[in-house]
Amino acid sequence: MGFKSFLLKPFAKKIARDIDRWSADGVGAQRKVFQQLLARGQHTRFGRDHQLKAGMPYEAFRDQVPVRDYEALKPYVERIKQGEKDVLWPGLPKYFAKTSGTTSGVKYIPLTKDSMPNHFGSARNALFNYYARTGNGRFLDGKMIFLSGSPELEEVGGIPTGRLSGIVNHEVPGWLRTNQLPSYKTNCIEEWEEKLERIIDETMQADMRLISGIPPWVQMYYERLLERTGKRTVKEVFPNYSMFVYGGVNFEPYRAALENLVGERIDSVETYPASEGFIAFQDSQTEPGLLLNADSGIFFEFIPLEDIHSDHPRRLWLDEVEVGVNYVLIINNNAGLWGYNIGDTVQFVSKDPYRLVVSGRVKHYISAFGEHVIGKEVEEAMNAAAARHQVRVVEYTVAPQVSPPEGGTPYHEWFVEFQEAPDDLEQFAADLDREMVQQNIYYQDLIDGNILRPLKIQVMQKDAFRNYMKTQGKLGGQNKVPRLSNDRKIADLLSPWKA
Structure with a gap:
């Protein structure tokens, strides 16, 4: 055990105990988050427009806050971009996460000081929970690579703006920054093939322990790494490599190819991040599905997929969902997204605790x-x-x-x-x-x-x-x-x- 993994082991165990506590009562955690959101949101422009009140029942909230996509939320975002405070959430956002939409063009998703722990803290918790459950904290003692977008930010209405994966680079704490690769300069390269070569330059001689990214692009990294080094497997290049973190796509279609390139099966942790919030993460190496992030500033709603185009779709909260049903995921969060349809469909595989799988995209x-x-x-x-x-x-x-x-x-x-x-x-x-x-x-x-x-x-x-x-x-x-x-x-x- 290295110095850093030894030092962080008690913290990892505390995080695992916290996860056990709130996941044992996901409904109670959601009830608490709902009331916290109402208490902060009632004094915003959106709160006044929709008569939000602290303590109001979910049924009243559901009647007063319609389900929205970005296009319907856009007038509020435009007011924020013009410098108006207290529009969707108290104050101004800390960042805008910039994403591309099919009908709305560029979307500007607010990230606030209150919501940032949901994004970065949840990723950290997923890794520390893995450490506490398995005893494997070796990844903390070497280098880690996060294949992400450029961290360069622009100003939109005075608010730093960029891709979420790039924004997260600005929130990495000092204790982790010394482990992180590639360098800031390399991460800023926009052209992927050039960036890939520079990443390999920086990592091929490093003690890589953890690699994180979307499977098809990690596969490109592996293949090019082996071409450049002349090695047969990734484990020959990185003998201490022990953790793969991924999200965004189903890993199974890529598993065989990636494990063949690595040379063996290594542990992995799946995450479910989005610009709108960190939805769920893998909390077990043996149980299926991802644990719903029920105690992290997001109140979730679920619409049965067959109802989504109805004039009056059924809206359910966590206490009302069933296993095996396809639901469209709706979020309300501490960045000021209210009744927001992120476009994903999910299925619960367990209600004790609440674990789910991503079943698709509404538009796909x-x-x-x-x-x-x-x-x-x-x-x-x-x-x-x-x-x-x-x-x-x-x-x-x-x-x-x-x-x-x-x-x-x-x-x-x-x-x-x-x-x-x-x-x-x-x-x-x-x-x-x-x-x-x-x-x-x-x-x-x-x-x-x-x-x-x-x-x-x-x-x-x-x-x-x-x-x-x-x-x-x-x-x-x-x-x-x-x-x-x-x-x-x-x-x-x-x-x-x-x-």
Whole structure:
């Protein structure tokens, strides 16, 4: 045990005890957070507009605060950008997290002094909780790499503004900063391929213990690292590497390839961060799902997915959710987001404690024929088919083919880049389709009724998806390929890289 891990062990144990305490009563924690938000929010412009009062019941709040997306919240954000205080939350935000929206253009998500512990503190708690549960704190005694966006910030209405992953770099405490790589200068490089080379320059001789990032971009780092060093596995380069931290996408499609590059399976911790708040984190190495962050400044609401486009959708709080139901996630937080739809869908896998999995994005689905296929379903189908055929899949996306150029019945078209292609592609496609039928009853009905024919697979060239992301200016960082589209936009843009 190194000096730093020894020093921090009591703190890690305290954090684990705190997590045990509030996760044992998630409903009680949420009730407390709800009242704290009301007490602070009642004197803001938003609070006055919506008659927020400390102590008001949830039912009254639900009636007075509608569900909003960014476009509906934007008038309040514009007032903040013009320098007005006490609009969504007391005072002014500490930062704006800048994200890109499909309909709203650039979005400016407020981060406040009160909400920053949710973002950074939750990530820290996830790691220290892992240390307390497993006894493995070796990652604290060496270098850590966080593959993130640029930390360079601009001023918007006098408020520092940038990508969340870059903002977090400004909040790293001194005790961790000495462990952190890459350097600030390298992190500021915008062009991913150049940045990747500089990251390798800085890390290839370092005692790397922890690596964090989105799996497809970590895979690029591993591959280039091995090319540059001439080693066979990442563990040969970094013998003390013992912790992988990830979020943003399902790890399972990448697990086999990443473990093959590392040379062995190492422990991992999954997180669920978003610009709007740190939603959940993996609290156990044995139990499925991510622990809902119920005691960290966010009051969560849940709308059954089938209700989301209703004029009067059912809005539930934590005490009313059920296991196995797809819910659209709504948040109210101490940065002043109220009734805010972040666009994700989740499913609870446990209520004691409240653990969930991310099942998809509201806008990432296929329902061109009424099938309502979501991300979780295609991922589970692909994982099962790939395991059965013992093949490795690098990346994939799915789109409807409503008017097949060859004529005939419509189908779902899967664009798949294999690392190791199946020996019998037709049988693989048939098994994948069989898995989809088991995942989605509506899809089954359409197949049985000959409204859809079985899916087709379009095999893609090596690096097809990386090349596509590069053309979209989304190579690296926190960007990821959508698993599903309800139109052919991505499918058409992928055409140059068909095998």
